[in-house]
Amino acid sequence: MNQEKRKLKKGISRRDFLKGLGSGALGTAMSTHLIKPASADLERQEGNLPLLPKKNISFVLNGKQISVEVEPGESLLNLLREKLHLTGTKRICDHGSCGGCTVLINDQAVYSCLYPAFKVDGKNVLTIEGLAQGEKLHPVQQAFIDHDAYQCGFCTPGFIMATLALLRQKESPSLEEIKAGLNGNICRCGNQLKILAAVKALASIKGGQP
């Protein structure tokens, strides 16, 4: 979703609000609403920081702005699967050793099982559910189908997200770069060669969409 739509969804942003005010009024607004009282800052500098049992976060998930409450020890994977019911991101090892839970945060591949959910506040998260447009598959998804690049399919969402991150970083990676870019994902069915074939095909698509 683009900036404009996001703003509409959230309602008027603080910046718009400030922009809409004359500079005189801005001064008043600042002093009454935006500047924390000096004593609060002082309190914080003395180390009196609030202990939060929960945290409200908002972030862009697959193009939509969402707000949700999370717990400090909650992983992004847990948030996605258990609270938001996006079960395309797989929980396999839950310890950063398999790649099944790979998602993109601000375009970078990460393991959602080890990523604190509260830290996606203000960020942009893309999961496997965010790739297809209606019935039209994303080119990376299509390539995996065309090359029969899966067997049981459990590792596939993670592989597809890692592939997408790789291709967003570099349109036409070399074979070595593909291997290095995907070495954080494991296929236990042993289908690596077909996965490699799919990604190689994508890599040679010049100016392709990913």
Add this chain to the structure above:
Amino acid sequence: MRKFSLVQPENLKELVAFLAKADGQRVILAGGTDLFSLLKDEILNPEIIVDLSRLKELFGLRQEKEALRIGALTTISELASSPIVQKNFFGLKQAAQSIGSPQLRNVGTVGGNLCQRPRCWYFRDPLFQCRKKGGSRCFALNGRNKYHAIFGGGICNIVHPSDLAPSLISLEAKIKIASKDGEKEMLLADFFTLPSVSLRQENKLQPNEVLTEVIVPKPSSHLKSTYVKFTERGSWDFALVSVAAAAEVQGDILKKPKFVLGGVAPIPWRLTVFEQMIEGKKIDEKMAAAAALEALKEARPLSENAYKVDLASVLLTRATMSLLSR
């Protein structure tokens, strides 16, 4: 899921003030790639998670006249792709690049990599109450110890898992530690502690302290560095043995060589005996191999890890020859 409280200081001042006064068990969170595993398995049971992510002052690399300054929250990906690192500290680049997978390097931080906890399977298994967790024995000593220490073990036989640490020590890096009392610097080599000194933790960091920066001194014009890592799998694995080496190379002579081994001891293991044997002499492969064998005579392997001695010997030789050829 266990319940924790979250604390989010906005800057270093707030952080160290909080660390100075807070009671209750708390733990610092950087990328979380190690911490979240430890929390899930209840190896660590803090009450409070202290999130560093708002401390802008801890992010990124800064090249200064006499040193490269690396903020503790710099990610391993950023470190590996930094042009300064690639140009001046090839070994550090290799070490960073060898860590885990892209997903881990994108999130894991330099500070977190140095402070990460050991991977000993008894330590990581909630069912084993080993010495490191306050129990009364080291299960590896008479148990399965293929991945354990050949130097510096004894009462606890973990190996330090960090790839950055040996490399940074070979480059004579310092670290900066902050607390409410101010900041202090120490050599990274002096940061790590053996189990005989502190059984429950692997370094000197106090509960009221935070690691803020790594400082790598400007290299002399002849300085070359390398990192040779051997893993059981081809990729995405901790070192069975690794060798970080740095020296001033002049023809086939190494001056001020520093050789630091990873994967062999509870701390990054400097092999000064080896350094002394090769320093200033004309080196060829045979000579390096003989020196490596001699230097490794101090190793005390356990029942299942004598292979690490052979591995270390080969990697020491390779690292030496690689310095000379670069």
